Amino acid sequence: MTVDAEGMLRPRQISATELSTGFHPSRETAIGLGVLSLAGLVFVLQVTVGSVQYSGLASSVSAYALIVAIAAFGQGLVMLSGGFDLSIPWVMSMSALAITRFADGSDSRALWVAPAILAAGAFIGVVNGLGIVMLRLPAIVMTLAMNVVLQGLVLLYTEGSARGVSPPSLRKVMDEDLPGTPIPGPVVLLAVLLLAGTLLQSKTGFGRRVASVGASARTAFLSGVNNARVVVSVYAISGVSAALAGVILAGYSGQSTLAMGDPYLLPTIAAVVLGGAAVAGGRGVFLGTLAGALFIAVVQSVLATMSVDAAWRTVIFGTVILFSAVVLQPGTITWARRLGGMARPSSAAVVGRSQDAS
Amino acid sequence: MSQETATAVRVGERGAAVRSFASRKVGFLASAAVLVAFFAINASISEAVLTTYGFSSFVNAGATVALAAAGLSVVVMAGGLDLSVAAVVALVNVVVATRMQDTSASMMWVSLLAVGIGVAAGALNGVLVTTTGLPSVIVTLATFFIWGGAALLVLDSPGGSVPFDFADLLTGVRGGVPNAVLLLLGLCVLWLLLSRTSLRVNILALGGDRAAARANGVPVAGTEVAAFAIAGFCYGLAGLFLSALTVSGTPNLGADFTLNAFAAVVVGGTQFGGGRGTPVSGLIGAFVLYTSYSILFTIEAPSELNYVLTGAILVVAVVVQNPRRLLVSRSAEPVSGAGG
Amino acid sequence: GDDKPGSGQGGGGDDGKFKIALNLSTTNNTYQTQARNLIEAAAKTPPYDEKVELRVDVAGVDVTKQIQMINNEVAAGVDAIVLYPVSPTGLNPAIEKACKAGVVVVAWDSNVTAPCAYNVYPDLEQFGYTGAKWLVDQMGGKGELIVIRGIEGVPADTFEYEGVLKAIEGTDVEIVAEPEGEWAAATIKTTFAQAYAAHPEADAVWGATGCIQVHEIVKDKEIFCSGGMSKDEMMLMAPEDVGGGGVTTNVAVPAPPWDGELAFFIAMDVLEGADIPKTTLLPTPLVTAEDVKVGTNPAEGANLFVGDDIPPDFFPFWSPLVEQGLEAALHGTPDKISDRKPCSEVEGCVQK
């Protein structure tokens, strides 16, 4: 504030450009970039020092990362809102089974089967959300229950065996490089996913509302957010993304098997958390999630190429996850950010008191 | 103050104490009531349940998950999550199965070693969480692989053996009472004693508001390590019990074990997020689950429906415990993604 | 009652039927489903339809739950349990209690070590050995081998791996990588691709399953692969005129889902008083591209069933030791195609 000629307090003007300029990477973005570079580093070392063939490695690492990242997108949004989605495995299994059974190797049938599957995923997510909102069930209970219920229903319907093969175009996208380039198809999809995911999670009003519900449900409510709608939506989106992950997984495998989604639950959570999101909600960016998925993929690729005892590989995997999480924890990030000259504005600006008062 | 008023005051105080006990324990009492109800249903449709054989095999089958869930509850009370539970139980199990000899000295030492491994693994989880400041989910996800790998190093596929006397000690029946019941009661008593020290309150304070706990002089790091170590102690007991139950070692417990333990914690009424709960309700939750499996068995539900019904039971058990959930007006308490 | 096993007088049930429980660990895969269908069909086929009351229980992959399930079945008064065990050792106390209560326990596919139990299973070490031996021969006794593992700590994986090691012992064949495939197509595809990218000189691959993925990834050269025998892997080896892949560098070693049906028969035989050795070891023959035969009747030697209603991971399943046919395997409806022979009359079958 300034004091004017009559001795009255007048606000000092702030121009909009003062506010909108400058790049302010959040802590999570910084962690995401860190994880991403670590993943890149491991990949490059494998190709160069480890002399692992680029093409085989790139396409399999990116395919796995893509499947995890798609499912983890929903998981990340749910976790941003403060929840957990444990129903991902069987939504994935169900979708994989459905795309091979109903489209059965036909691209034209896939054109209507795939949207129907995504709609089913959304429906399951809505049921999850309604259980949490209307019955006030803890998310863990609701989604865990949903997972087993789906498992039972899928087994009843399929009578315990999978059918059919996945549509050829889906297999092509997952297996082949972008024509004329050495870029595997999944990498292109990952890039698209990164843009779309970041847009939804960090750039839209919806993403802001989700974060607000996770950061403080009460503040969000008192700021006019319809918490119930947000919660139902994030679970619905998670349902859709798990369904999509299932379809892509079937595309990659060429076929489906009953419990094929089961191994993907922990990686989705690990990707989100490694990417710097707060487990209790309110913080997290999709860049981090995607980086987390890629990181897990490259670590597993290192293990797959090693010929040490399986037990030791397990120990190594755990240690690497722990070690990299420690290296990338907030303290280290702040330190790195300062090194990288990304420090915040000067102290006077940060303190934020009336500038003329002192 | 006259004699009468003094008495009146005291009686009034007792009333207040009882009321407050009931209101503090409402969640716990509700989950206990759910267990009793489920058990009664089961007993009414199957005579086998109330026979010594039926009852002891029921208790024995549920005890491993119950012990693990009790430990997991403590971590949850302290505001954490522990994904390493199955790996620690498996590690203890394979150590017992490969080391225990048929002498009472060996049984004693290996039991101590087993519980010690549980405590050490748990404490290490806790130390990693406090020193790194990482969320416990990621730390225990990592240690899940580490302990799991260690279990495989000890024993690379199911095998080993456990002396009969030891198995009988834990899973046998004396005077109509399964020994496992005594073990579980012992754990409850141990917890009751612990909760009379400030440790219980410290754990709940840590889970309720970490910063507040620190500001009040709660030894935050120590409490956190203690919570994980207590959990590890319970996992150690679970591993011991599993060894006695299976008289062998299984390095890979399977994903269902972790899910069962988590479901038991939830069904017992301990809410994720911390600050509330008791390990005893983890025990109760596990037996609610195992009773419901038993009910499903008795009514010969088609095997696929088992999954559907298990899901339904999870939901019903949680709703029944706190029917107020259904009545909460939507605008009164805004919901977050975590629900609850 | 004491007189149940071996009484030969029909079951202890009210209607004079034997009560038999099929105790599965999971119905999450075609393999167990197929076995279950065969058992259900057999139980519905005369003369067993008059003798048997079958219940199916699914325990889940948690040893404590399967223990509870066994206990419950004993308490419910079953005469026999046909068991797919989640652990070879962990169920022993429960099994022994069941035996003491007069219940016949027959474990299939994976063995249990309780002495009172009957076991029916393929020799998995032999399974690993057979395929790996063929690979070693093709490689001329030297070269690089990639072994696709299953899930560590699961007995099948350990046994098979030991068989592979036995086959390469004393040769110049070197195992260069052991990607973990979890017996799942997607995982195999990823982890094998990575292992192969690191060892592009590899000459051969051994896996319990996974040759499809191997050939999807290795396009530029011929690679020898020994894998499983599901429909899609057989298609890979089948001649092109039946829509197959025509790959001749492949062999398959069948994992027989019919061992469940055999276990059921053994349980019935024991209940009816027959004296049967405790262990039945099943043959694990090698199937090369030449052995592939399309058809619908396995009793006539068909081992590749084509058709839209056949799941891709469907296994060829028949043996002279059992009776049920394709419809039974697919839907659990009775489809008797032959009369079973005793083990002693079947090549490769060992009882002890």
Add this chain to the structure above:
Amino acid sequence: MRPKVTQMAGLPVNDGGEPGRPGPLPSSTRAEEVRPGNPGKPDRPGPDPGTPRWRRAEVASVSKCFGAIQALDDVSVEFRTGSVHGLLGQNGAGKSTLIKVLNGLVRPDAGQLRIDENPTPFAGSPAWQVSTAYQELTLVPYLSVAENLVLGRRREYGVTSFESTVAAASEILRRWRVDDVDPRKPVKSNPLPVRQRIEIVRALERTDQVLVLDEPTSALDPAGADWLKGQIRHLRDRGVAVVIVSHRLAEIEDVCDYVTVLRDGRAVASESSSGLNEQKIATLMLGREMLQTQRVIADRHDEAPRATNTVLEVQSLSVEPALRDVSLTLGEGEVLGVGGLEGQGQHALFMTLFGAQRPTRGEVLVGGRAVRLKSPRRAIRAGIGMVPEDRKTEGLMLQRTVRENLTLPALRRVSRAGVVSPAKEAQTAAPAMASLGLAAGVFDNAASSLSGGNQQKVVAAKWLVADSRILLMFDPLRGVDVGARQEFFAWMTTFAAGGGAVLFYSSDIDELTTVCDRVITIYRGVVTGSMAGSEITRERVLAGMLGGDS
């Protein structure tokens, strides 16, 4: 380098005093001191007077940085036993940080603590036992009041039971004359003012040599503030060194013996309070004269109550059981004050008007039209905004940026096709931030990095971004410094003058008398008084608050 110590004027030098007893005083002595059976004159707790273990503690040249922020810059202060030290300064001046240095929660980058000339560590020394009531309350929500009161005390490691904890807690509450708190109930179920008292009692109970109170009265009503003053004086008389932070300068003047003023992390003055008055303190804090707002307010009070357009009308509103049959009107350009002691139904009134609670009866008209306020969302659409009671849990998302906090209620305004436009955000937020005096530089910082007062400004500013016309302010100046308080007053009146209207509840009568055009008082859910212009006096407001007709 010799550290600079600001000498406190008028301090009696006491050098030849007793060396004092070592070690902390066991609290059992306190319990024993309480003689039962004398309800008329309860015993004072606390250590024996006249035997302080030290006389003088010097904090010398303490500095502390948080990243780029210099929270404390070469601060030196001296504390004496048996006296009350006020710590003053604008929001963000470094008071809470200094306090956290004193009690060992924050380790300073540089500086020393000397007790009677002996260098002493800030934490863990038996000679320096600091008991603190924090500004951001540190109670654990699901634990009972009793458990909170004994939380973290080492000697409680012995075996206890819940009932014995309750008994001990009841004793503590009784001793500190708090009789309306149920020790068995979880802390969460108590309203904020009660929670603040619990926080204070816990600190009082643990006081050994030094008691630190960080804005203890911010949520207390006048009666509560008086209660606290009594306790402070009492402890002072027992030889305790009391350090108190408050933005209510009148309180400081009343209770403090010495005053230290911080500005931008530096100690700008440290002297006896006898020579100080509110005016002078404010000048020291702000570094400029404090005149302007009072003129604004004075001008407004001189005007006769204007007949204006009614923007908000409440007709016979009841919210059982908290509120009965309340009617009021709020005109354009008006600041309407609501006076009431803690828990008289004002909370229900505000929550209902904001759609966060359902009325049992009655109607609300906005701009002459009846509205059904089913949710805050509806209320916000109707042009209503609210600055809630507890900014930490209701007003802010602490871990998110100021930008995100500001635009949350107005996301639609700053979005294009659902995508938030940073430029639009900046455009809408800039005037709002400017009018509240928030610095441009904080825009992309986490809300948690702001000082309390600035956090409160963010909460208010978000309703400007949302373009609200009616502002419900529930005790918004809690924890806001004098300077900012003036700015708030000025801003409220400017807001009203610009066509808005403010409904303003405060637990501090002086705030009501300063800024309001009209004031109503509430007692037990009923409106007990209504006054306008020059009728608004401290006495009349207080009378209404206590239920009397005025």
